[in-house]
Amino acid sequence: MSGTGALTGKGAGNRQAMTLQSPLSGRLVFRTLTLVAVFPLLAAMKSLSPSSSLETVAVRLRGKIQGVGYRQAAVREGHLIGVRGWVQALPEGDILAMVQGTPDQVDKMLEWMRHGPPGARVTAFESEIEYTGRRFDRFEQL
Secondary structure, rough: OOOOOOOEEEEEOOEEEHHHHHHHOOOEEEEEEEHHHHHHHHHHHHHHHOOOOOEEEEEEEEOOOOOOOOHHHHHHHHHHHHHEEEEEOOOOEEEEEEEEEEEEHHHHHHHHHHHHOOOOOEEEEEEEEEEOOOOOOOEOOO
């Protein structure tokens, strides 16, 4: 059915009536929608849509960043911001991370990573957009 009809003011509370025209028969069909149930569903569908912008950035850090709880704090901050991906320490003392989320979430996480938790001193920060089809489930320490 197509949405060629118009919403009418019939109904009570959060219920609205809508008249639709069937594309097959051309007959008018009367539908009642409960808006309370529809709007959260539409919002959830929008957040899962493939057109929503998802960005992935690879990060490498140097400085006084090991032995200060940097990775654990990064995981906590990542959960608060809502990014996904991972963070890990390298044997030579650097930290690598993969940060994935909306551009706004990624920007917030990268800004936090430039400074890190109290006691950390980041002396070098490199980031590069990573083109990947992989979708991470959560932000974690490897």
